[in-house]
Amino acid sequence: MVEKEKNQNDIIDQELINSFGIDYIFENKPINRIKSKPTIENTNSKLNDLKEKISSINNCDLKNNGKQIVFSDGNSKSPVMIVGEGPGQREDELGKPFVGDAGQLLNKMLTAINLKRGSVYITNVVNYRPPNNRKPELAEINRYSEFLREHISIIDPKILILMGSTAMESLFGSKIKISKERGVWKELIINNKTYLTMITFHPAYLLRQADQKKYSWADLKEIRKKIDELKLKI
Numbered sequence: 154m155v156e157k158e159k160n161q162n163d164i165i166d167q168e169l170i171n172s173f174g175i176d177y178i179f180e181n182k183p184i185n186r187i188k189s190k191p192t193i194e195n196t197n198s199k200l201n202d203l204k205e206k207i208s209s210i211n212n213c214d215l216k217n218n219g220k221q222i223v224f225s226d227g228n229s230k231s232p233v234m235i236v237g238e239g240p241g242q243r244e245d246e247l248g249k250p251f252v253g254d255a256g257q258l259l260n261k262m263l264t265a266i267n268l269k270r271g272s273v274y275i276t277n278v279v280n281y282r283p284p285n286n287r288k289p290e291l292a293e294i295n296r297y298s299e300f301l302r303e304h305i306s307i308i309d310p311k312i313l314i315l316m317g318s319t320a321m322e323s324l325f326g327s328k329i330k331i332s333k334e335r336g337v338w339k340e341l342i343i344n345n346k347t348y349l350t351m352i353t354f355h356p357a358y359l360l361r362q363a364d365q366k367k368y369s370w371a372d373l374k375e376i377r378k379k380i381d382e383l384k385l386k387i
Contacts, residue, residue, distance in 0.1 A: 196229055199307045207280050207300050215293060219281030220245050225304075226252075227274040232385045233376075234310035235259075236301065237277045238319040238355060239289055245282040250275050255357040259316075262356065262369065266377040272387045274308055276301070278323045289319055291327060298323040302343050311385055313341060313348045314376065317355030324350075336372045338379070351376055 204224050210216055223240040226249045235251075243253035251259050260270050279289045279297045289297070301323055305313065315321050318331045324341055325334070334352045341348045353372040354365055380387065 193230060196307060200225070200229060200304075203300065203303055203307065207297075213281070213293075213296075215239075215279055215281035215283055215289070218284045221248050222280050223248055223250055223277065223282070224280055225274065225276040226250055227270065228272055229274055229308060231272060231274045231308075231387060232311035232383075233268070233273040233314065233380070233387060234305065234308050234312070235273055235275045235314045235316060236305075236320040236323075237275070237316045238357075239277045239279040240282040241286050241357075242282070250277050251356070254360060255355065258356040258360060262373055265370070266373050266380075268377075268387060274310065276304055278319050291322075294319060294323045294327075305341075305348065306344055306346070309346075310348065311383060312376065312379060313350040315350060315352045317358060320355075321352050325352075336368065336375065338375070349379070351379075 204222065207224070208222050216222075219240065223244050227235075237250060237255075240250060241253045241255070243256075244250055250256070263270055263273065278301055279293060280300070283289055283293075315324065321329070321331050321334060325339070331352060331354065335354060336351075339350045339352065341350045351372060354362075354369050359366050359369055
């Protein structure tokens with residue numbers, strides 16, 4: 154006697170199922186448990202929540218000094234994210250990062266590797282202008298680094314570019330020097346996800362030290378090469 158192969162419908166007593174008053178449908182297709190990619194609306198909602206969180210920060214000399222929050226600029230869907238130090242006077246006035254002299258140089262740097270400013274996403278470590286344009290203090294860097302990490306997670310870039318020592322310190326610590334760390338691809342882990350990261354000089358530094366532009370140009374070429382290797386659409 155050959156035992157008849159049983160399927161899922163045979164195993165479960167139909168009368169018992171009916172007694173629950175629920176319509177059950179059995180299919181052979183597997184359940185799709187893979188979450189779809191977050192929509193742009195969802196990303197914007199998370200960005201707005203983060204901006205509100207930063208705006209609500211208390212006991213902050215940076216916030217008390219700045220005219221307004223300087224949150225971000227550019228394309229939130231971009232695979233390339235740039236992080237600078239903090240707003241200067243011009244950024245504080247307009248509410249956007251990298252719009253002063255350093256911003257003009259950044260635009261030229263991006264153009265040199267066939268990128269448009271509007272095709273990348275730009276933010277800073279701290280979101281308020283430091284008094285007298287000073288460098289953010291270590292305690293301030295550490296405090297705002299939590300916001301920055303959340304910011305990176307929301308944008309979820311394929312390539313992360315850290316411009317200047319403040320951006321580097323906020324994510325990799327203060328015991329390293331940018332002169333030794335720049336120009337080499339690193340892995341930054343946030344919430345169990347790895348982000349491909351390049352450290353390079355800040356445009357404001359290059360305005361003061363023009364002889365260092367050759368190193369930044371080498372970094373930019375590495376970034377362009379990686380964009381091409383990953384076949385990123387920007």
